[in-house]
Amino acid sequence: MFRMLNIIVSAVILGFPVAASPSLADSPTETARRVDQALLKDVGKSAALPAQADDATFLRRVCLDLTGKLPEPELAKSLQAGKFKRALIVEQLLASEAFAVNWGRYWRDVLTYHSQASNNSLRWELFDRWLTDQVREGRSFSDMVTSMVTATGINDEVAPVNFLTSHFGNPIEIGATVSRVFLGVQLQCAQCHDAKNEPWKREQFHEFVAFFGRAKLIQHKDVNGRGTPYAIDGRAEGQYAMPDLKNPDRLIALAPRFLGGDAVSADLPDLERRAALAKQLTKSPWFAKAYVNRMWTALMGWGFYPGLADLGTDVEPRYPEVLDLLAREWAASGHDMRWLFRTITATQAYQRQLQPRPDSESTQPVAVCPQRLRPEQIFENLVRALGFDEKDKKIPAPAPSAAPAARRHEGLRHMVYMAFKFDPSLSPGEVQGTIPQALLMMNSVLVNTYVAASGKTFLAEALEKNMADDELIVALYQRTLARSPRGRELETCRRYLRTVNDRREAFEDIFWSLLNSTEFVTKR
Numbered sequence: 001m002f003r004m005l006n007i008i009v010s011a012v013i014l015g016f017p018v019a020a021s022p023s024l025a026d027s028p029t030e031t032a033r034r035v036d037q038a039l040l041k042d043v044g045k046s047a048a049l050p051a052q053a054d055d056a057t058f059l060r061r062v063c064l065d066l067t068g069k070l071p072e073p074e075l076a077k078s079l080q081a082g083k084f085k086r087a088l089i090v091e092q093l094l095a096s097e098a099f100a101v102n103w104g105r106y107w108r109d110v111l112t113y114h115s116q117a118s119n120n121s122l123r124w125e126l127f128d129r130w131l132t133d134q135v136r137e138g139r140s141f142s143d144m145v146t147s148m149v150t151a152t153g154i155n156d157e158v159a160p161v162n163f164l165t166s167h168f169g170n171p172i173e174i175g176a177t178v179s180r181v182f183l184g185v186q187l188q189c190a191q192c193h194d195a196k197n198e199p200w201k202r203e204q205f206h207e208f209v210a211f212f213g214r215a216k217l218i219q220h221k222d223v224n225g226r227g228t229p230y231a232i233d234g235r236a237e238g239q240y241a242m243p244d245l246k247n248p249d250r251l252i253a254l255a256p257r258f259l260g261g262d263a264v265s266a267d268l269p270d271l272e273r274r275a276a277l278a279k280q281l282t283k284s285p286w287f288a289k290a291y292v293n294r295m296w297t298a299l300m301g302w303g304f305y306p307g308l309a310d311l312g313t314d315v316e317p318r319y320p321e322v323l324d325l326l327a328r329e330w331a332a333s334g335h336d337m338r339w340l341f342r343t344i345t346a347t348q349a350y351q352r353q354l355q356p357r358p359d360s361e362s363t364q365p366v367a368v369c370p371q372r373l374r375p376e377q378i379f380e381n382l383v384r385a386l387g388f389d390e391k392d393k394k395i396p397a398p399a400p401s402a403a404p405a406a407r408r409h410e411g412l413r414h415m416v417y418m419a420f421k422f423d424p425s426l427s428p429g430e431v432q433g434t435i436p437q438a439l440l441m442m443n444s445v446l447v448n449t450y451v452a453a454s455g456k457t458f459l460a461e462a463l464e465k466n467m468a469d470d471e472l473i474v475a476l477y478q479r480t481l482a483r484s485p486r487g488r489e490l491e492t493c494r495r496y497l498r499t500v501n502d503r504r505e506a507f508e509d510i511f512w513s514l515l516n517s518t519e520f521v522t523k524r
Contacts, residue, residue, distance in 0.1 A: 025333035028342035029087075031325070036348045038321045043364050050353040050367045055084050057353070057524070060482040062086075062345055064373065064523050065299050066093040068102030069380045070482045090345050094338050097136070103337070104132030105376050106298075110181060110424045111148075115166040120227045122166040123156050130159030135337065141291060142282035142335040145182055149278045150271065154220060156229040165230040169217025171240060175209035181425070182281060184290030184311035185259070206242035207257035211277040213240025214270035234270030258284075259312075282335070286311055288327035292340065293317075294425075296326070299344050301369035301428050301523070302358065308425050318364060354524045357429055370522050371428035375420035378521055379413050385480045385515060386450035387458045388412070395446050412446060420521075433521070441516050451511040453504035459511055463504060469497055472507060480514040 025031065040047070053061070059079055063071045071079075075092075078084050093099055108128050115122060134144045151161035167173035179187035187205050214235040222228045241251035255266035256273050258280040264273060281287055289304075290311055297303035304317040317323050326343070333339040344350055352367035373381070383390060390412050397415040409417050419440045422431050441447060453459045458479065462472050473493045477485045485493065493510055500506035514520065 025329040025336075025339060028339060028346050031329050031343045032346035032348075034325060035322050035343070038325060039319060039349055039366060042319050042321070043366055047364075047366065050355050052348070052351055053353045055079050055086075056483045058086060058351055059084070059089065061350075061368065061523060062090060063093060063482075064377055065345070066090070066102065066341060067096055067098035068105075068374070068377045069098055070384045076478070076482070086351070087346065090342060094341060100132045100136035102376070103135045104128060106374070106424060107131050107135075109374075109421075111163055111177070112166050113423045113425070114177075117166040117168065121155070121168060121230045122162050123159075123229075126156060126159045127162040127166075130162075138336070138338060140335040141337050142287070145282060146278040149178065149281065150274045152215075152232050152234050152271065154229050154231040156226060161232050164212075164215065164232045165217065169215060169230075169232055171209045171212035171215070174212045174215075175205070178277075178281070179208060179259070179312075180309045182290060183259070183284060183286040184293060184305070184309050185286060186309045186312060187259070202245075203242065203254070204257070204259060206240070207254050207263070208259060210240035210254045210256040211273050213256070214238055214273060216270075234274075236269040239266060259286075285327065288331045288335075289323060291335070292323060292326045292330055295340050296344060297428065298424075299341075299350060299368075300365075301371040302365045303427065307427050368524070369428070370524050372422075372431045372433070373420075373521050373523055374424065375417040375422075377523075378420050379416040381480075381520060382416065382446070382515075385520075386447070388446070388450050395449060397446075415444075415446075416440070437521075438516075441521075442512075447512070447515060451508055451515065453508050459507055463507065469494065473510065476507075476511050476514060480511075481517070481519055 026034075040049075056079060059071050059075060063069060063075070075089065078089075105128065108124075108131050112122060112127075131144075134147075147160040148163040151158060151164055153161050155162045155165045164174060167177060176187060179185045187208060214237070216233045216235050218231045218233050220229045220231055239253040240256075241253045244250040244252055253266070255263045256268070256277065257263040258277065261280055264276045268276065290308070293304050293311070294308050297308060302318075304319060304323045305311060305315060326340070329343070330336070330340050349367055354370060355365060355367040357369040358365050379390075382388075388395065392412070395412060397412045419434075419437050449455070450457050451459065453463055459476075462475065467475070470490065473490060474484050477483060477489075496510065497503065497506045500509070
C-alpha cells in the first residue's frame with residue numbers, strides 16, 4: 001500500500017497522469033531488473049555485453065523515443081551540470097506534451113498507413129488529436145482500442161469512428177487490421193484459402209470478420225461546407241456471409257467467433273457484437289504480447305519476433321521468458337502505456353551502448369540496435385538544427401497532394417513527411433533510405449537556405465558574434481546530433497577550416513555534412 005501511495009504522490013508532483021485504478025504489476029524498476037536478469041540468463045554469463053552508454057547518448061536516445069525530438073536545452077544543461085538522473089528525466093519526458101503528440105502520431109500512422117481513404121472518410125486532424133488526447137490523459141491501451149472497435153456515429157463528430165471509416169466500413173479490411181495490429185496475427189492470409197504458413201483456416205478469418213458484419217457505412221450530406229462526412233451505423237439485423245469456394249454464388253452465413261474462442265450468438269445486434277469482440281480482444285494473451293513486442297521493437301530496434309505480425313505463426317520468439325514477463329506485468333498494470341515505457345527505458349539493455357544490428361535471426365541482441373527515425377522525428381530534428389518556422393511561406397514546399405491518404409500535413413512538414421514516410425509496422429531492418437530522401441537533405445531549398453552563413457540563420461548570427469572555431473564546431477554538433485564532437489571529429493573540422501580559405505564557406509560545409517550524416521536520421 002505504501003509503495004502505491006508513493007507512486008501516486010510522485011506522479012502528482014511530476015505532473016503525469018495517474019491511472020484510474022491501482023496497478024497490480026510490479027514496479028517498472030523491479031520488472032526492468034527481472035528483464036535484464038532473464039536476458040543475461042539466455043545469452044550466458046560469458047557473453048560480451050556493450051558497456052553502459054554515456055549520459056549524452058542516453059539523453060538523445062530517450063528523448064527521440066519518448067518525445068520524437070532532440071533534447072531541450074534545459075535537459076542538456078542538467079547533463080552538463082552533473083545533475084542528470086535518468087529515471088527523473090524519463091518521468092519529465094513522459095509528462096510532456098511532446099510525448100503525447102509523438103505517440104499519438106505514431107498510432108495514427110500505424111492504424112491508417114495502408115488506408116486509401118479520402119479526407120471525408122478519414123478526418124485526419126480530428127483522429128490525430130483524439131489519439132494524442134488518449135496518450136496525454138493516460139488512458140489504458142485496452143480502453144483506447146475498445147473505443148475504436150466499438151465506435152459508432154459521424155466521423156467529423158466522433159473521432160474514434162475514423163478507424164472504421166478509414167477502411168470504408170469494410171468488415172474484411174477492418175478485421176484484418178484489428179488482428180494484425182492489436183493481436184500481431186496476419187489473419188488476412190486466410191481470406192481466400194487456408195493459410196499456408198500460419199495455422200489459420202479460411203473459416204476462422206471470416207468468423208472473426210463477422211464481428212463487424214452489421215456495422216454499416218453511411219455517407220451523410222454536406223452541411224455548411226463540412227464536406228460529406230461518413231458514419232458507422234449499427235444494425236440489428238443482417239448476417240455476414242462467406243462465399244463458398246466451390247460455388248461463389250452461394251454465401252455461407254457465419255456467426256462471429258474469436259480466434260480459438262467461443263462463438264457469440266448470430267442474433268446479436270452490431271454494438272453487442274463489437275463489444276463482445278473488444279472484450280475478448282483485450283483479454284487475449286496475444287493482445288499483450290503484440291503490444292509489448294511492438295513497443296520493445298520501437299525502442300530497442302529489434303523485436304522478440306522477426307516481424308510485428310508474426311505471433312500467429314510457428315516462429316519461436318527471442319527471449320520468450322522476457323516477452324512473457326513483460327506481457328504479464330503490462331496486463332497487470334491495466335495496459336498502462338507509460339508503465340511499459342518506464343520499464344523498458346529502465347533496463348540495462350536499453351541503457352547500453354549501441355550494438356550492430358543482428359545479421360541473422362539466430363543472433364541474440366542484448367542492447368539497442370540502430371534504426372532510422374520516423375518522418376515526424378526527422379522533421380523535428382531539422383527544426384531544431386536549422387531553426388526555421390515550419391509555417392514560413394518563403395521556403396517553397398510542394399503543394400500537398402489531393403490523392404487519398406496523403407494530406408496528413410501541409411507545407412514543409414508535409415514535404416519532409418512524404419519524403420521519409422514508411423510503414424511503422426515494418427521491422428526496423430526493412431526500413432531503408434531512398435534517393436528522394438538523400439536529395440531532400442542535400443539539395444533542398446530548405447536545407448541550403450538555413451545552413452547558409454548569410455541571412456537570418458543560426459550560422460550567420462554565430463559568425464557575426466565572432467564565435468571561436470572550437471566553440472562554433474561544438475554548437476553545430478549539439479544542434480544536429482545533440483552531443484559534443486569527439487576528439488578525432490574536432491580535429492577533422494579544425495583541419496578542414498585550415499584547408500578552406502573562406503571561413504564562412506567552411507562552416508557551411510561542416511553544418512551541411514552533419515545534417516547529411518547517417519547519425520542525424522538514425523536513433524542510436
